[in-house]
Amino acid sequence: MSIGVNLDVMLAKRKMKLQDLAALVDITPQNLSVLKAGRAKAIRFSTLEAICKHLSCQPGDILFFTEEDTARRE
C-alpha cells in the first residue's frame, strides 16, 4: 500500500516544466524530482498548498492511494 504521485500528469496538463514549477513553489528541482518520482517520504502542507495553487488543482489530482507497491497510476 502506498501513496502515488501524479505530478507529471498535472505538469503535462498545465504545459509546465518541472524547473518552472520548482521556481514558483520555491523548492529545488531535485526535491521536486524526488516527489515526482514517488521517492519522497513526506510532503509539507505548505509545499502541497503551493503546488496546488500554481497548478490550479486539488491535492487529490496530484496524490492518490494504491493497494500496490508502485507509486504511479498507469
Place this chain on the structure above:
Amino acid sequence: MNKISRVSGAVLLLLDAAFYTFPILLVFSWACIETACAKKVMDCLLYAGPVCTPDALIGLTKVRWTPFTQFLGFCSSVLAWAPAYGGLHYLRRIFAHYKEGAIFSSENALCYSRLGQLFLLNAFIALPLSDGLMVAAVTFSNPVGQRYVCIGASTANLFQCLCAGIFMVVSWVMLEASKLAEEQQLTI
C-alpha cells in the same frame, strides 16, 4: 567537509598500510622465529607478554620451537588476531565512507555493529581458543606430564564483552538516526 575528507583519507592510508603489512609481519615472525629480527617483531608488535602456563610464564622468544610447535603457535596467532584483522577491514570501510562524505549512513552503522560482533567473537571464541592453543604450542616440547592445554576466561574477556555491547548500542543509535535523517531528507 573537506577537513573530514582529508583526515579520513590520511587515516585510511594508515589503516591500509596496517592491513597489508600485518599478515606479512605475522607470517615472517613465525617463519623466522629463531632470527633476532623476528623475535624483535614478536616482542614489540605482536604479543603483549609471556604465555601463562600452569608451571611458569614462558616468553615466546625463549621457547625451543620445532616445526610442529611453530605451526601450532602460528595457528594460535592467526586465531588471536583474526577478529582484530576483521575489525581493521571494517574500520577501513568506515573511513572510506567518511572520506566520501557519508558520515551517519546506515552502512557505517552496520560496520559498527560488525565491530561489536567481532569483539564478541574475540571474547567467546578467539581468545580462549588461541590461548589454549598457544599454551599447547609452548609446552608441547616438555616431558610427558608437563604438556598442557588451557581454556579459560578472564577480565580481558569481560572487557571485550563490554566493548561489544557499547559498539552494538552505538550502531543501533546510528541506524535509527540515519533512518530519521533519511526521512528528513526526503520530506519535500
